[in-house]
Structures are given as C-alpha cells and as structure tokens.
Amino acid sequence: MGAGAGGTLITPVSGPAPHPDLDRHFGPLTRAEAAVVANIGVGLLDRLGTSPATGEDQPDLNVRAELIRYLLLGGPDVPRMHEKGIRLSGVRITGTLDLEGCRIPHDIGLLDCWFEMTPILRSAVIDTLSLDGSTLPGLAADRLDARGDLLMRAARITGPVVLRGARIGGDLIMDGAELDHPDDRALNAERLSVRGSALFRGTRMRGTLALPGARIGDDLDLFAAHIDRADAVAVDAGGVQINGDLVLRRCEVRGRVELVGAHVPGDADFSGAIITAPGEIALNLNRAEVAGAFFLRHEARIDGALSLNGATLGSIVDDAASWPAPGDLLLNRCRYGGFLAAPVGAEERLDWLSRQDPTRWGDDDFWPQPYEHLARVLGEMGHQDDKRTVLIEKERRQRRIRISRARSWTRKVFLWFSDRLLWLTTAYGRRPLVAVIWIVFFWLAGGVLFAALERNDNIRPNVMVVLRSPEWVLCGATQGETVTLPSLGLDRAGLAAEGQSQLDCWSAQPEAAAFPKFSALMLSADMIFPGLGSGQKDYWSPDTRSLQGYLGKIYAYFQTIAGLALGLLAVAGFSGIVRSD
Incomplete structure (x- = not known):
C-alpha cells in the first residue's frame, strides 16, 4: 500500500469496524476494502497498490465489486460519499461490477485496477468514468449515459468494449489503450454520441473499431494508432458525423477502413497513414463530405484501393508518392475545390487520374467526370493550358472507348479515321488554332x-x-x-x-x-x-x-x-x- 496521489498515506483500519452494517452485508473486509470505506468521504485518490494491479491473488489488495456497487448506490447504511465520487487505484476487483440501469451522481475512478469480470454499465447514468491503466476482460456499456468523460487511457482490455447507443457528455479518451478481440469488434460503438472528442491516439487494437452512425462533437483522432483486422473491416465508421477533424495521421491499419457517407466539417488527415488491404478497397470514402482538406502525404501508403466515388472534398493536399497504385483509385463523381501544396500540373494530375480502372471494379469502362472536374478546377486555379491538356486526354480516352464499343468493323474504321482527323486538325476541338x-x-x-x-x-x-x-x-x-x-x-x-x-x-x-x-x-x-x-x-x-x-x-x-x-x-x-x- 502507498500514498494517495495528491492525498495522504492510506493505512488499514484496525479495531471495531466504523460501519457495522457493512459486516452484516459483506463480512470481514480486506485491508484494501477497509481503506476504501475509511476514506470514502475524503475525495482523494486511494492509491492502494504501488503499480497497476495484476491478476495475482493478493488478499490485501482485493476489493469486491459488490462492495463498490454498494458504496456507489448509497443508502442509510452506507458511509456518505464525497462529491468527487470513488477514486480507487491499484487494486484487484473481484466479481462482477454490475451497474446496469443504475443512476449514480458521482464520478467513478478505478485506475490501474485489475478486473476479474467484465464491468456492466448498460443503461447506467453516471458522471465521469475513468478506467485509466486498468486491465479488463471487456466492458458492457450499451446505452450508457455518461454526463462527463469516459476515460480508458493506457487500459488493457482483452474482450469486447460495447458502447452501442451510449451517450458521453464529455470526451471519450482511449489514448495508449490496448484492445484485444481479434475476430470481432474490439470496440463496438454503433450510434455512439460523444459531445466532445473521441481520442484513440497511440491505441493498439486487435479487432474492429466500429463507429457506424456515431456522432462526435469535436475530433475523431487516431493519431499513431495501430488497428489489426486483416481480411475484414478494421475501421467501420460509415455514416459517422464528426464536427471537428478526422485524424488518422501516422495510423497503421491492417484491414479495410470504411468511412462511407462520413460527414466531416473539418479536415480528413491521412498524412503518413499506412492502410493495408491488398486487392480490396482499403480506404472507402464513398459519398463522404469533407468541408476542409483531404490530406494524403508524408509517406502515406495505401496497399489496396482508395475510393472517393461521390465524395465531396473542400480541397486536396497530397503528393505523388502517396497515390495508390495503378488501378487502385476510384474518383467517379468525386468533387473537390482545388489543390493546396500539391501537384497541379497536367502531367502529374493525368498520372493521378490514369490510376483509375473502372472495369476492374465491375463498373463502366470509362469515367469522364473525373477528367471534366479536374479541368474545371485547374481552370478556376488559373491553369488554362493544363485544363485544355486534361480535356484533350479525356477526349482521347473517351473516343478510344467509343471505338471499342462499335460492333461493325466499318464503323470502327470510320470512327478511327474521323477521330484521327479531329486530333490532327483541332485536337478534338480543344485547340482550333x-x-x-x-x-x-x-x-x-x-x-x-x-x-x-x-x-x-x-x-x-x-x-x-x-x-x-x-x-x-x-x-x-x-x-x-x-x-x-x-x-x-x-x-x-x-x-x-x-x-x-x-x-x-x-x-x-x-x-x-x-x-x-x-x-x-x-x-x-x-x-x-x-x-x-x-x-x-x-x-x-x-x-x-x-x-x-x-x-x-x-x-x-x-x-x-x-x-x-x-x-x-x-x-x-x-x-x-x-x-x-
């Protein structure tokens, strides 16, 4: 046992128990339980172990989950809890902490603790829940209503974290956490509502990060996170509503990233990200709306396809080294306002567009819209010659496809001759001079x-x-x-x-x-x-x-x-x- 962080040394209680009713409910208390009860009204952090607790059975550091529940819910036989709630660190929590449907007007701080069973907080109403540094076999918190933050920084979780339909009035912070549920959803936060930010910076996750239909009041930040769900969807965030930025900077993902229909009024930053899903759509932003900039640079690598079909982007900030391989880019109906700190020459951008292969994905044999939109953007940026070059290339490719579609050889010959004539004389009408x-x-x-x-x-x-x-x-x-x-x-x-x-x-x-x-x-x-x-x-x-x-x-x-x-x-x-x- 040690000192409370910012508090006093916690000493075991000896002599008659100050709350005999607890003896009738729980029998003799362990030294850790007695210290918790003795300091329940102090409001300081009870650091009962000197390091994060482990699964080893240490009777002095065992705290029964039923006792924590009893203290949180209060009653005539329970010591009065401090307004700051329970703040406990470094103990082994035995049994199941079942707070399903409970209304708890206090913060719950269980830091560096080891949980024997999965905590259950389905439909609970709480203030802030902090599980920083703790080890859990999972977390069942469907429809949780946390009026403050939900904190799991540096936590180690070996089962699923379920936050379906949960509402968090502050931030969801899982920086540095490790989640291990490799064959399913490691974090299931479907329809999650977070008033603040959802932060997964440096998180390591084996299994899927699922946020479909989630609403996040500020940023969704996965900076330097590692997510592994090879041959499946690793990040499922279709329809997510983010009122800040979407950050996957330096993030490593093995598996597909699904952001179909995502709404981001800020930036979508994939700088330095590595997304691996060979032969599949590795990063899917179909119909997504990004009002700010879409970043793909600084050695970002997409091993698989990048699909921006139907997406609307404020601007694009990229470099050629980060573009997908030929055949792995889908830009049909994608609209963007311009390029910032990115290649704008016709040669570079035609190389960018040439990485499309519609037939590979079972679609049309040619998409004219990406060429027309690129030309319009280059024209608006003042690059008239580059605009004309792009439109000529679009004509060349479109007419070549038209010849291949012709059924009779006579029509093929006629189209070939007329197209060559138009190319030599007016560059398909784009250079009449x-x-x-x-x-x-x-x-x-x-x-x-x-x-x-x-x-x-x-x-x-x-x-x-x-x-x-x-x-x-x-x-x-x-x-x-x-x-x-x-x-x-x-x-x-x-x-x-x-x-x-x-x-x-x-x-x-x-x-x-x-x-x-x-x-x-x-x-x-x-x-x-x-x-x-x-x-x-x-x-x-x-x-x-x-x-x-x-x-x-x-x-x-x-x-x-x-x-x-x-x-x-x-x-x-x-x-x-x-x-x-």
Missing part, C-alpha cells in the same frame, strides 16, 4: 511547289484565248522551226530562243504585257480560299502536259478540299461543335 496552322502550312507548301513548277516551265496561263493565240503557239517552238497556224492558215517561224521556255517567251511578247503577273503564293492562297478573289487561279494553272505539272494540279485540288475542310473544322472547334461534351 491548330487547323489555322495547317492552313498556313498548306498555303506555304503550295507556294513553294508552284514556284518550283514555274521555274521548271510547268505553269501556263489558264485562259483559253491565250492558249490558242499565235503568240503562245509560236513560243512553243524555237526560232529555227516552222509552225503551222490553222486558225490563220499560215506557216510562221517559232519565237522561242534557244533554251527559252514557252512561258518565258510568251511573257516577253507585247501581247502578254496586260496579262496578270504570276505569283506562286497568291495562286496557292487562291487554291485554299476559292473566294479570295486575287485572280491567280483564273489566270494561271499547273501545266498538265508534264508529270510534274499533273501532280501539281492534283495538289491544287487537294488544297481546295483541305482549305474548305480545315476552315469548317476551325469554326466548329471555336464553337465547340466537335467536342463530346
């Missing part, structure tokens, strides 16, 4: 080609009167040759000098002075834009009498068709007609 660049390219290429044709005498006038004129015909022969002109019925000598082309010869004649001069670039522009009106197309044309001229004529036709098509695609791109949204 690309079509303008193509037009400029074909214009310059035509100018170079027509200039080369003109140098090689493969351009000629495109006017029949000129082509039938004596000057043009005579320029087709050298000065030493004789040419018959059927229209005049005369034979005339050729006009071209030795080595001079027909076009150069004709251009040197006085009759050609009034004919428009040839311009390769303007002829190319006329071919691409038939309505340009420069006149080059009406007056000049590739000479199809040679192979080069014939190929130039084909290119001219191609220019006309390409110019019309690219112009229409550019207009459609600017208007958004060719986009799939």
Whole structure:
C-alpha cells in the first residue's frame, strides 16, 4: 500500500469496524476494502497498490465489486460519499461490477485496477468514468449515459468494449489503450454520441473499431494508432458525423477502413497513414463530405484501393508518392475545390487520374467526370493550358472507348479515321488554332511547289484565248522551226530562243504585257480560299502536259478540299461543335 496521489498515506483500519452494517452485508473486509470505506468521504485518490494491479491473488489488495456497487448506490447504511465520487487505484476487483440501469451522481475512478469480470454499465447514468491503466476482460456499456468523460487511457482490455447507443457528455479518451478481440469488434460503438472528442491516439487494437452512425462533437483522432483486422473491416465508421477533424495521421491499419457517407466539417488527415488491404478497397470514402482538406502525404501508403466515388472534398493536399497504385483509385463523381501544396500540373494530375480502372471494379469502362472536374478546377486555379491538356486526354480516352464499343468493323474504321482527323486538325476541338496552322502550312507548301513548277516551265496561263493565240503557239517552238497556224492558215517561224521556255517567251511578247503577273503564293492562297478573289487561279494553272505539272494540279485540288475542310473544322472547334461534351 502507498500514498494517495495528491492525498495522504492510506493505512488499514484496525479495531471495531466504523460501519457495522457493512459486516452484516459483506463480512470481514480486506485491508484494501477497509481503506476504501475509511476514506470514502475524503475525495482523494486511494492509491492502494504501488503499480497497476495484476491478476495475482493478493488478499490485501482485493476489493469486491459488490462492495463498490454498494458504496456507489448509497443508502442509510452506507458511509456518505464525497462529491468527487470513488477514486480507487491499484487494486484487484473481484466479481462482477454490475451497474446496469443504475443512476449514480458521482464520478467513478478505478485506475490501474485489475478486473476479474467484465464491468456492466448498460443503461447506467453516471458522471465521469475513468478506467485509466486498468486491465479488463471487456466492458458492457450499451446505452450508457455518461454526463462527463469516459476515460480508458493506457487500459488493457482483452474482450469486447460495447458502447452501442451510449451517450458521453464529455470526451471519450482511449489514448495508449490496448484492445484485444481479434475476430470481432474490439470496440463496438454503433450510434455512439460523444459531445466532445473521441481520442484513440497511440491505441493498439486487435479487432474492429466500429463507429457506424456515431456522432462526435469535436475530433475523431487516431493519431499513431495501430488497428489489426486483416481480411475484414478494421475501421467501420460509415455514416459517422464528426464536427471537428478526422485524424488518422501516422495510423497503421491492417484491414479495410470504411468511412462511407462520413460527414466531416473539418479536415480528413491521412498524412503518413499506412492502410493495408491488398486487392480490396482499403480506404472507402464513398459519398463522404469533407468541408476542409483531404490530406494524403508524408509517406502515406495505401496497399489496396482508395475510393472517393461521390465524395465531396473542400480541397486536396497530397503528393505523388502517396497515390495508390495503378488501378487502385476510384474518383467517379468525386468533387473537390482545388489543390493546396500539391501537384497541379497536367502531367502529374493525368498520372493521378490514369490510376483509375473502372472495369476492374465491375463498373463502366470509362469515367469522364473525373477528367471534366479536374479541368474545371485547374481552370478556376488559373491553369488554362493544363485544363485544355486534361480535356484533350479525356477526349482521347473517351473516343478510344467509343471505338471499342462499335460492333461493325466499318464503323470502327470510320470512327478511327474521323477521330484521327479531329486530333490532327483541332485536337478534338480543344485547340482550333491548330487547323489555322495547317492552313498556313498548306498555303506555304503550295507556294513553294508552284514556284518550283514555274521555274521548271510547268505553269501556263489558264485562259483559253491565250492558249490558242499565235503568240503562245509560236513560243512553243524555237526560232529555227516552222509552225503551222490553222486558225490563220499560215506557216510562221517559232519565237522561242534557244533554251527559252514557252512561258518565258510568251511573257516577253507585247501581247502578254496586260496579262496578270504570276505569283506562286497568291495562286496557292487562291487554291485554299476559292473566294479570295486575287485572280491567280483564273489566270494561271499547273501545266498538265508534264508529270510534274499533273501532280501539281492534283495538289491544287487537294488544297481546295483541305482549305474548305480545315476552315469548317476551325469554326466548329471555336464553337465547340466537335467536342463530346
């Protein structure tokens, strides 16, 4: 026996018992029981053992649970209890402490005690219950109404803790506790109501932490906790209502974490958390609402899938090293306001989205919404180029899926060709200026080609009167040759000098002075834009009498068709007609 913490040395009672009625109910009291009775009205902590009690039978430190119940409930034969309630430490409590349905207007402090049987507090109404440092085979406290705190710090509990429907007016604190119920729920707190915080910092738990439908007035904090329920649900908190933050920072969980439909007006912090459930949804936040930030960084690791389907997040704070493996991310219908201290580039975020594999989870073959929402967020953050890149990737993937869905090979070929055309010309309508660049390219290429044709005498006038004129015909022969002109019925000598082309010869004649001069670039522009009106197309044309001229004529036709098509695609791109949204 030792000293009371903050109190006086507790000495055993000798001589006649001060409360003979207790002898009639319980017979002789042990030294620990006598000390408890003697100090019941003092209000100090009765530290009767120097260390946490063990299961060894030490008669001096045995306290019967029936005696504690008798003292708590009071009555005419019971010593008056201090307003602070019972405060007992370091004893072995034998029998069952059964307070089911009791109304106890005092605190109950049983610290560093060893319980032989599971305490029963079903439907009890108490103030604060403290079991700090104690060893229990379980706790049955369904529908408990604790107007103060429920404290089990550093407690060791080898059976289930049941708090179904319990109401706690203060905090639920199990920091550093050890709970061992490996094949079932180690803590069953379904529909628990806590006015303050629920704290499990450093808790080690073999079995499930079950908080479905719980309402917590402040934080739910599992900082550095270890929870082990492999191949099952390790944390079951579906529909939990948390008015503060959800903290799983540096928490290790073997098994699934279920937070479906959770409501968190603060942050959800999984920084440094390790959650292991290979091949399953390791962290399920489907339809959860987190008004603050969702943290996934600082070497956080999810061995399994992270599902945020239908979740609403205020913002995301993450790093690439903490993202799930490819195929282990589900983001369909997930909405978030932005990224804070996190990658925002299109390349990084497309890598993030590429970790989705809807077909793996028996869903659709493609989810367009995550790409559309990411693009919207990047646009709102001022990253317009990244937004456009994301939308182009979304179009590419969506169109590829559309081709795979097509049933006939003819439709597959048509879709493949049209998609490639839209990609090359306008990037699926997201970059309509690309079509303008193509037009400029074909214009310059035509100018170079027509200039080369003109140098090689493969351009000629495109006017029949000129082509039938004596000057043009005579320029087709050298000065030493004789040419018959059927229209005049005369034979005339050729006009071209030795080595001079027909076009150069004709251009040197006085009759050609009034004919428009040839311009390769303007002829190319006329071919691409038939309505340009420069006149080059009406007056000049590739000479199809040679192979080069014939190929130039084909290119001219191609220019006309390409110019019309690219112009229409550019207009459609600017208007958004060719986009799939």
